[in-house]
Amino acid sequence: MLSLGIMPREEMAQLATPSMAGILECAIGPVGAAIVNLGVILSLVGALLGYVIIASETPFEAARQGSFPLAFAKTNKHDAPVVTVLVSSGITQLFLIVSYVAASTYQFFYSCAVNTILVPYVCSAAYYMVIGWKNEHLDGPHAPSVGKARFFGTLGFIYTLFLVWSTGLQGVMITTILFAPAIPVYILGERGRGKPVLPHLHDKLIAAVVIVVAIISLYLHFAGIAPIV
Numbered sequence: 583m584l585s586l587g588i589m590p591r592e593e594m595a596q597l598a599t600p601s602m603a604g605i606l607e608c609a610i611g612p613v614g615a616a617i618v619n620l621g622v623i624l625s626l627v628g629a630l631l632g633y634v635i636i637a638s639e640t641p642f643e644a645a646r647q648g649s650f651p652l653a654f655a656k657t658n659k660h661d662a663p664v665v666t667v668l669v670s671s672g673i674t675q676l677f678l679i680v681s682y683v684a685a686s687t688y689q690f691f692y693s694c695a696v697n698t699i700l701v702p703y704v705c706s707a708a709y710y711m712v713i714g715w716k717n718e719h720l721d722g723p724h725a726p727s728v729g730k731a732r733f734f735g736t737l738g739f740i741y742t743l744f745l746v747w748s749t750g751l752q753g754v755m756i757t758t759i760l761f762a763p764a765i766p767v768y769i770l771g772e773r774g775r776g777k778p779v780l781p782h783l784h785d786k787l788i789a790a791v792v793i794v795v796a797i798i799s800l801y802l803h804f805a806g807i808a809p810i811v
Contacts, residue, residue, distance in 0.1 A: 637670035638663050651771040690810075697749055697757045704742040711735030755799035755810050762796035765789050 588609050597604035600622055606614025642663035645654035658664045681687040713719050714731030726734075746753065772779045780786045802808040 634667070634671065634674075637674070638666040640666075641670070642666045645771075648775060649771065651767060652774045653770075693749075693752065693810075694756055694760065697753045698760055700742065700746050700749070700753075701757060701761065704739070704746060707735065707738035707742045711739045751808060752810050754795065755803065755808065758792050758796040759799050759810075762793050765793060 588605055594601065594605070600618055603615040603618035603622075606618055608614075641650050641654045644650040645652060645666075654663070654666050654669070656663070656665045677691070681691065710731065712735075714728065714733075714735040717728050720726065720728060720731055725731075746757075749757075769779050780789055799808075799810070803810050
């Protein structure tokens with residue numbers, strides 16, 4: 583509302599991002615735009631540093647706890663996770679390149695985030711449904727009743743499946759392409775610790791389906807039949 587007292591709405595609609603810089607420039611001169619732009623730069627640098635740390639720390643801790651290959655737990659002489667920093671930074675650069683060539687960058691990364699988070703949601707709801715129907719781990723003091731666990735577990739599983747279905751073909755393509763490279767990482771991690779890799783038949787079937795669908799998705803994308811970007 584205060585901005586409308588400085589310049590007309592039509593002129594505000596034509597301002598470049600960040601629009602507040604143009605508003606302050608109109609109010610107090612070029613120093614106003616400089617203040618806003620400096621604040622944006624500092625904010626972006628701080629956010630970039632924070633995300634670099636988070637992106638490198640997550641696989642580093644996972645490797646230390648046995649979920650990632652041991653190579654990700656390697657540190658340099660300053661105890662910095664050098665492998666995870668290099669790998670996470672490389673993946674970040676890859677996504678920046680994709681964002682440069684993508685026709686709709688925000689929508690593409692939004693789709694990536696939504697489709698990848700749906701998989702853990704489905705697995706969590708499925709686990710809750712299974713323990714509800716098997717009546718397992720429901721004997722705690724704050725545990726729900728068996729009937730509630732079965733009802734909400736089943737309802738949550740059906741709803742998350744509906745969310746996966748609603749993403750359409752593009753959602754399936756994005757999910758499999760992003761999850762398929764994690765399977766070799768998992769295999770390397772298990773072999774490095776001398777553990778059996780995909781010991782059960784259903785584990786092998788799921789991994790095979792993900793890899794095959796990912797390969798098909800890449801073909802459909804690069805052939806121009808069903809582009810995802």
